[in-house]
Amino acid sequence: MAEPILEVLDLKVYFSVKKGIFSSTKSLVRAVDGVTFSMKEGDILTIVGESGCGKTTLGKAVAGLVKPSSGKILFYGKDIYSMDKKEYMNYRRNVQMIHQDPYASLNPVKTVYKILSTPLLRWGIVSGEEEARRRALDLLEIVGLTPPDYFINKYPHQLSGGQRQRLIVARAISVEPKIIVADEPITMIDVSLRLGILDLLLDLRKKMGLTVIFITHDFGAARYFSAKGGGDIAVMYLGKIVEKGPAESVIQEPLHPYTKTLIAAVPEPDPKYSRTKERIRLRSLDIPSPINPPPGCRFHTRCPLYMEVCSEREPPLVQLTNDREVSCFLYTEFSEKKA
Amino acid sequence: MPETLIAIDDLVVEYFTLRGPLRAVDSASLTINQGEILGIVGESGSGKSTLAQAVLRILPPQARIVRGSITYRGRDLAKMSEGELKKIRWKEISMVPQAALNALNPTLRIRDHFIETAKAHGVADKRGVIEKASELLEQVRLDPKRVLSSYPHELSGGMKQRVLIALSLLLDPQIVILDEPTTALDVLTQRFILDLLKELKERLGITMVFITHDIAVIADIADRVAVMYAGQVVEVGNVFDVFYEPLHPYTRLLIKSVPGLKGDIEDMRPIPGSPPDMFNPPEGCRFHPRCPWKFEPCDRFDPSLVKLGDGRIVSCHLYTDKRAG
Ligand SMILES: Nc1ncnc2c1ncn2[C@@H]1O[C@H](COP(=O)(O)OP(=O)(O)OP(=O)(O)O)[C@@H](O)[C@H]1O
Ligand SMILES: Nc1ncnc2c1ncn2[C@@H]1O[C@H](COP(=O)(O)OP(=O)(O)OP(=O)(O)O)[C@@H](O)[C@H]1O
Ligand SMILES: [Mg+2]
Ligand SMILES: [Mg+2]
Numbered sequence: 253m254a255e256p257i258l259e260v261l262d263l264k265v266y267f268s269v270k271k272g273i274f275s276s277t278k279s280l281v282r283a284v285d286g287v288t289f290s291m292k293e294g295d296i297l298t299i300v301g302e303s304g305c306g307k308t309t310l311g312k313a314v315a316g317l318v319k320p321s322s323g324k325i326l327f328y329g330k331d332i333y334s335m336d337k338k339e340y341m342n343y344r345r346n347v348q349m350i351h352q353d354p355y356a357s358l359n360p361v362k363t364v365y366k367i368l369s370t371p372l373l374r375w376g377i378v379s380g381e382e383e384a385r386r387r388a389l390d391l392l393e394i395v396g397l398t399p400p401d402y403f404i405n406k407y408p409h410q411l412s413g414g415q416r417q418r419l420i421v422a423r424a425i426s427v428e429p430k431i432i433v434a435d436e437p438i439t440m441i442d443v444s445l446r447l448g449i450l451d452l453l454l455d456l457r458k459k460m461g462l463t464v465i466f467i468t469h470d471f472g473a474a475r476y477f478s479a480k481g482g483g484d485i486a487v488m489y490l491g492k493i494v495e496k497g498p499a500e501s502v503i504q505e506p507l508h509p510y511t512k513t514l515i516a517a518v519p520e521p522d523p524k525y526s527r528t529k530e531r532i533r534l535r536s537l538d539i540p541s542p543i544n545p546p547p548g549c550r551f552h553t554r555c556p557l558y559m560e561v562c563s564e565r566e567p568p569l570v571q572l573t574n575d576r577e578v579s580c581f582l583y584t585e586f587s588e589k590k591a
Numbered sequence: 592m593p594e595t596l597i598a599i600d601d602l603v604v605e606y607f608t609l610r611g612p613l614r615a616v617d618s619a620s621l622t623i624n625q626g627e628i629l630g631i632v633g634e635s636g637s638g639k640s641t642l643a644q645a646v647l648r649i650l651p652p653q654a655r656i657v658r659g660s661i662t663y664r665g666r667d668l669a670k671m672s673e674g675e676l677k678k679i680r681w682k683e684i685s686m687v688p689q690a691a692l693n694a695l696n697p698t699l700r701i702r703d704h705f706i707e708t709a710k711a712h713g714v715a716d717k718r719g720v721i722e723k724a725s726e727l728l729e730q731v732r733l734d735p736k737r738v739l740s741s742y743p744h745e746l747s748g749g750m751k752q753r754v755l756i757a758l759s760l761l762l763d764p765q766i767v768i769l770d771e772p773t774t775a776l777d778v779l780t781q782r783f784i785l786d787l788l789k790e791l792k793e794r795l796g797i798t799m800v801f802i803t804h805d806i807a808v809i810a811d812i813a814d815r816v817a818v819m820y821a822g823q824v825v826e827v828g829n830v831f832d833v834f835y836e837p838l839h840p841y842t843r844l845l846i847k848s849v850p851g852l853k854g855d856i857e858d859m860r861p862i863p864g865s866p867p868d869m870f871n872p873p874e875g876c877r878f879h880p881r882c883p884w885k886f887e888p889c890d891r892f893d894p895s896l897v898k899l900g901d902g903r904i905v906s907c908h909l910y911t912d913k914r915a916g
Contacts, residue, residue: 302777412865442634443804444848448861471778472807472850479856503852517782519811520851523830526811537783538747 255329257463258314258431259290263323265309269543279543283309285491286323288569291463293430296483298466298499300474302514302539305488307467308352311433314465315349316340345375348424349433354416354440358408364392364419365404368426375427391422395452414445418452425456432457435467447476454481471518475503484575487511490542490550493569497576507578510551532556549581557582593624596766596798597646597684602659602669604638604645613869615641615654617822617877620896620904623766628792628799630813630830632806632845634866638822639802640689643768645669647686648676681712685759689770689802692751695743701754702739708761720761727757730794731787749780753787760795768800773808785812806849810834815902818842821867821877828903838905840882876908884909 265284271277284306291297299307312318314325316332325332327343335343351357358367368391369384371377378384385404392400395418408416417437424432434453438446450466450473457464466477478485478499486496487508495508506512513532520526534554540546546553552562561581569579604616616638623629631639644650646661648668661668663684668676688694695704705724706717714720725735731753743751752772759767769788773781789812792799801812809816809830816833818826818841826839837843844862851859864881867873873880879889888894888908897910 302779414865442866443806444634444845444862445865446861447848447850447859451861469777471852475852476850476856476859514778515852517778518852519781519785519805519807520853521807521810521834521846521849522851522854523810523834525853526807531782531786534779537749537780539777 254292256290256326257293257295257328259324259326259329260310260314261288261324261326263287263310263313263325264321265306265313265318266321282491282542282545284313284320285542285545287488287491287493289486289493289496291431291465293463294457294461296457296464296466296478296481298468298474298478298483298485299488300468300471300485301488303469304539304542306491306542307469307488308435310488311349311435311465311467314431315347315433316344317349345427346429347431347433348427348429350420350424350435350437352436352439354413354420354437357420358416360408362407363404364388364397364406364408364411367408367419368392368423371423371427377427387426391426394425394456395419395422396448397422413441414448417441417449421449421452421456425460425462428460429462431463431465433465433467436469437466438473439468439470446473450477450480453477457481471503471515475499479503487514490540490545492550492579493577494551494580495576495578496569501576507572507576507583508551508580509555509557509582513556549579593627595622596625596663597623597668598660598662599623599642599646600660600662602642602645602661603657604641604650605655605657606641606651607653607655610870614657614872615822615869616645617872618659619819619822619824621817621824621827623798623800624815626792626796626798627814628788628801628812630809630816631800631802631819632809632816633804633819635804636866636869637819639804639819640770641822642819643686643770643800643802646768647680647684649680649686677712681708681759681764682762683764684766684768685762685764686768687752687755687759687770687772690775691755691770692748692775695751695754697743699742700739701741701743701746704754704758705739705761708758712762714762723761724757727760728754730760730791731757733757747780749776749783752776752780752784756784756788756791760791760797764797766798766800768802770802771804772801774803774805781808788812806845807851818845821869821872823877823906824904825878825907826903826905829901832901832903838899838903838910839878839907840884840909841878844881844883876906 267281268278269281271279313320332343365388368388372384378387389400392403397403397418438449468474474485485499485502486493489510495511506515516532536554548563548565549567552558567579567581567584569577572578599621602616602619606613633639656669706720709720728735728738733753773784813830816830817824820841826842848862875890875892876894879885894906894908894911896904896906898904
């Protein structure tokens with residue numbers, strides 16, 4: 253079996269925030285609270301969950317942009333926080349993140365050429381301006397901004413939302429990374445163009461052997477991306493992965509009550525089906541705060557299938573079949589192990 | 592035949608900008624019928640909000656209705672005086688504007704939002720207003736005691752959206768226009784609000800216009816659908832007809848561009864090309880540069896609206912030329 257390119261082990265990222273505007277006491281936001289997964293080269297993992305469940309924080313931690321409070325991130329088996337400077341810089345180059353907002357993440361006073369050539373020159377991928385220009389033209393071609401010499405001297409504001417997102421993808425792949433973390437890359441662009449960006453990422457992954465973590469709150473996009481690329485979906489709730497498995501099996505046969513509820517709630521572009529989908533009623537509509545997550549299973553305050561044990565103990569994420577993982581007492585023997 | 596409440600005919604709305612005039616709504620014709628949920632769907636910038644604002648005449652100052660009429664009870668809203676409009680807004684036609692979540696005044700308690708709204712429309716009886724507000728908050732399943740005394744920041748996005756829906760119903764309007772009411776919300780809250788709106792429509796017998804860029808939400812909630820592209824209404828019909836037998840190429844492709852949880856992934860694909868530059872829209876049919884079915888007349892002539900029976904309307908040369916495809 254191939255060695256994993258990335259292993260995330262019991263990762264926790266806590267933020268310390270002031271309790272109130274005038275208060276000096278602090279509390280901890282448990283943005284990511286014990287996440288474990290591993291990926292092999294070329295794997296696709298889509299992380300899906302509601303706003304605030306910790307997706308971006310997890311992505312940033314993987315890209316080395318946020319320091320974990322505890323846990324480990326291994327790149328080819330090596331802990332990134334025990335790497336020497338050179339190894340760490342190499343890691344940072346190899347993991348590129350595409351951020352949520354295509355409008356905020358491009359410098360408005362730089363031309364497309366500048367935007368693409370800066371990382372190429374900084375990382376020494378090209379030897380000079382002339383080679384940088386050639387490489388930039390190639391990159392524009394690759395991401396479908398054609399003809400490239402038309403786009404190369406443009407400024408970001410002269411591009412449409414979809415074109416900007418393509419430019420951001422070009423910049424991310426310019427340094428020939430091994431892992432791409434794409435955080436909601438399609439949320440801010442027009443509906444009609446979204447699948448085009450996902451197809452581009454899938455195509456690049458095939459051509460360049462990229463490993464891709466795709467972050468979204470949209471189950472339809474999660475299914476499209478992971479199912480088309482033969483990858484997994486992991487569902488997050490309040491800082492934890494509650495369920496993980498191959499895309500179609502998670503979507504068509506969800507196991508965790510949270511996943512089931514979300515999937516039942518998603519409107520579908522098919523009126524008869526959307527109106528007759530089975531509804532699942534939650535015990536409460538409100539998401540608890542990540543500052544004080546509920547004890548036991550974090551979902552128990554809302555879960556329609558709540559049992560007593562759920563508020564007492566935390567269900568572990570267990571391997572149910574060879575490719576499905578779930579964290580729920582409906583699937584775990586808990587009685588005999590009760591302490 | 593359902594009764595027509597509002598008939599929009601050949602409406603044109605332009606914004607005056609530094610780059611010149613921008614035609615945000617272009618020769619749009621559409622009716623709003625008694626007791627229905629009319630869904631208006633289209634990409635960002637297609638003119639949905641502008642159309643809605645034109646109906647209530649709450650357009651920003653740089654916008655102007657250039658031509659067309661909006662007939663409501665035998666009178667033209669497009670030409671009505673401000674004084675007369677005041678008697679209609681909120682009392683007969685109300686609106687939950689786009690991004691309204693952020694528009695609630697942060698220094699006012701929710702109760703004062705209700706009182707101020709009523710006062711602005713000539714209702715001074717505070718006790719009566721609060722009584723009515725409590726009733727409405729219960730209808731949207733919020734606890735009136737707690738919510739009325741809260742400030743906006745003390746409520747979640749979903750709670751605020753429900754407050755806004757209750758507020759829009761304060762003066763018993765016949766028609767409520769909701770502009771992207773679930774866009775900023777989580778799936779579970781969105782589901783709750785969609786089901787709530789359907790229930791309110793049945794229970795109160797009101798007519799709703801639901802605006803969104805999300806075609807899946809339209810499939811879920813609308814009785815009738817109007818599809819907008821580049822300021823124009825390109826297709827109208829019953830929701831089942833539009834989804835199961837879309838006529839306009841844009842509608843056909845739009846439905847396939849939204850990935851659902853069921854259905855073959857291989858059938859889903861993006862729409863080629865990109866949305867039009869509204870300062871410089873394409874000649875002829877606005878969609879022709881992206882259209883796989885394009886033929887001779889498309890880049891030269893505007894297609895006219897074709898009425899096909901059963902209330903179906905489409906604006907596409909495939910149908911004007913009787914070359915149905
Ligand atoms: N720098 C920070 N300081 C304090 N709290 C933070 C910080 N970054 C994130 N959080 C909190 O951590 C939690 C997780 O945030 P995160 O942005 O990772 O969620 P998300 O799943 O990406 O949400 P969204 O779908 O809205 O982007 C939230 O409660 C958020 O408020
Ligand atoms: N105040 C304004 N001044 C100038 N142009 C405007 C103004 N408001 C809107 N526009 C332009 O008018 C067109 C239609 O905008 P409108 O907001 O009606 O679209 P929409 O379909 O509601 O889009 P969205 O889905 O983004 O809300 C767009 O091209 C937009 O840029
Ligand atoms: Mg995020
Ligand atoms: Mg709008």
